[in-house]
Amino acid sequence: MTDLSRGVEGAAAERLLTAVRGVGILFALPALLTTPFWPGALVHGIAWASLSAFVLGTLVIWLVTRRGLDAAARARLTFWALVFDIAIVSAFVLVFSYEVPNVTWALLIALPFDGALRYGWRGAAVVAAVAEAVFLVHSYLRDVMGGVTVTASAHFFVFSLLAMVGGVTGVLVEVWRRQTARYREQADELDRAHRVRDRLMAVTSHEIRGSLAAIGSSASLLQEQRDRLGPERVDRMLAATCRQAEHLLVLVDDLLVTGRGDERGLELNPVWGDLESTVTLAVSAAERSRRGHGLDLGRVEAVWCELDHQRVQQVVRNLVENAFKYSPAGAEVTVTTARTPTGVLLTVADEGGGIPADQQEELFEPFRRGHNASSTQGVGLGLYVVSRIVSAAGGTVEVRSEPGATEFTVALPCRTEPVGTDLAGAQRRTGE
Numbered sequence: 001m002t003d004l005s006r007g008v009e010g011a012a013a014e015r016l017l018t019a020v021r022g023v024g025i026l027f028a029l030p031a032l033l034t035t036p037f038w039p040g041a042l043v044h045g046i047a048w049a050s051l052s053a054f055v056l057g058t059l060v061i062w063l064v065t066r067r068g069l070d071a072a073a074r075a076r077l078t079f080w081a082l083v084f085d086i087a088i089v090s091a092f093v094l095v096f097s098y099e100v101p102n103v104t105w106a107l108l109i110a111l112p113f114d115g116a117l118r119y120g121w122r123g124a125a126v127v128a129a130v131a132e133a134v135f136l137v138h139s140y141l142r143d144v145m146g147g148v149t150v151t152a153s154a155h156f157f158v159f160s161l162l163a164m165v166g167g168v169t170g171v172l173v174e175v176w177r178r179q180t181a182r183y184r185e186q187a188d189e190l191d192r193a194h195r196v197r198d199r200l201m202a203v204t205s206h207e208i209r210g211s212l213a214a215i216g217s218s219a220s221l222l223q224e225q226r227d228r229l230g231p232e233r234v235d236r237m238l239a240a241t242c243r244q245a246e247h248l249l250v251l252v253d254d255l256l257v258t259g260r261g262d263e264r265g266l267e268l269n270p271v272w273g274d275l276e277s278t279v280t281l282a283v284s285a286a287e288r289s290r291r292g293h294g295l296d297l298g299r300v301e302a303v304w305c306e307l308d309h310q311r312v313q314q315v316v317r318n319l320v321e322n323a324f325k326y327s328p329a330g331a332e333v334t335v336t337t338a339r340t341p342t343g344v345l346l347t348v349a350d351e352g353g354g355i356p357a358d359q360q361e362e363l364f365e366p367f368r369r370g371h372n373a374s375s376t377q378g379v380g381l382g383l384y385v386v387s388r389i390v391s392a393a394g395g396t397v398e399v400r401s402e403p404g405a406t407e408f409t410v411a412l413p414c415r416t417e418p419v420g421t422d423l424a425g426a427q428r429r430t431g432e
Contacts (some may be wrong), residue, residue, distance in 0.1 A: 011368055014074075014077065014081065015062065015065045015066075017081070021085075024054070028054060028092065039145050043098070043145075046095055047095045050088065050092060050095060055059065057084050061077070081120075082123070083197075085114050086111055086131075089134075090134045093105055093107055094136050094137060094138055095140060095405075098141070098146045099141065100146055102142065105135060108131040108134060108164065109161065111130070112124045112131065112162060112192050114127060116170045118174045119358065120170055120173050120174045120177060122170070125169065127141060127167070128162045128167075132162055135155070139155065157199070203399045205313075208248065208251065214240070214244045215241050215244050218237045218241045221237065222237060222238075246288055253314055253383045255313075255381070257311075257314070257385045257389060266388055267392075268311055268392055269308050270308050270414065271302055271307075271309065273305065274302070274304060274419060275301070275302075275305050275307075275309075275312075275337055276419070277343060278312050279297070279313075279314055280297070280300075282315075282317040283295065283297065283316070283335060285313070285317045286317045286320040286321040286324060289320075289321045291329040292333055293323075293330065294331065294333065295395075296332060296334040298336070299338075300335060300337045301337050301339055302418075303416050303417070303418060303419060304416060304418070305343070305412075305417075306416075307412060308393070312389075312412070314389060315346070315385075315386050316348070318385055318386050319346075319348040319382075320333060322348075322382055322408075323348055323350035326350070326352045326353070326406075327350040327352030327406075328351075329353065331350060331351040332350070333350045334349045335346070335347070335348055336349075339416050339418070340411070342411075342413050342414060343395070343411065343416065344412050345409065345410070346409070346410040346412070347408070347409050347410075348407070348408050349405065350406050351404060351406040352404075352405075354401045354403040354404060354406055355399065364384055364386070365382045365384060366380065366381055366384040386408075390412065393413070393414075394412075409429065
């Protein structure tokens, strides 16, 4: 169904069609008044009854369009308005079948337009078929009332005309509908990008300024009072500065993925590498969020795989950081990898409080944070970045959560070989 049955624009378009019906009434009334003769009282009465139904139906449709309608009501209105148009046009075509020469049948050409505007090429095809059936009845009545036989060539001409009008109009409407949908999607994406940018600037400026202020303060203090500070305090300040710098690096990495994922698409550079080393580096980078958590890496499988290992490290780091942040201190975090027939499987599980079901669908949206986010550091980009990288790699990420256990599973398609394999020989076998 096209846009005529949806939203405010659908109601406005239906009111526009009602205005067209009003113009039709202005033409139909003088046509009946100036008709020189009628073949009988029955035909005369049917003509005026058809005009009365035309006026009354148009008024009813106009009144209905003035009301606030939900989607289902708009769909019903669209259908019955089309049925009404078919019935009225058919009535006038059949009533004036006796005319010689007869031109009223030309009203049938308007019906495929009506069907196309409402339901695209399918509506045009169905309504054109109905119009052709009406023309057959019209031809029979001409023969009965006026003794005029419609030739086969005339039937072929009318049928071809209706089919052509229906087909061309249907195709044009479909093209218009798709272009409109594409423009709306682009407008929505642009609006979303602007909102993300504004939110990004508002949220990250606080994070960046805070880290830079801490680094600057520590550097200034060390520069001015290093001789008066004890070695232990100097070490603590340097360690804090390193943590803030690491936080900035992580934030910048996530911001780069966010920008590229939204605008130009994220480009990956897959190379052969050791997945176990990649996971180990990622876990080390996530240590800043660890608060006495247990860490189980015993099921990380040693395997060669062809992936963008820098991005995979980012995925694992963000998942492990999330596990550290949203599970209580001392809880166990488990990282597992496995080789599969189509690639590798990464799993990060924790013993946190779980993620409410109503929040799980929004986990991978930018700036979405957990229900206990107020007690944790971050801007809400970690899982969004994970989803963008995994999507760019052609993989999937799933979450299963219940009170006391949350598990993220990432499936990445890639070529793999067991560690210990002659990697150069494996590459030659695969055609590299």
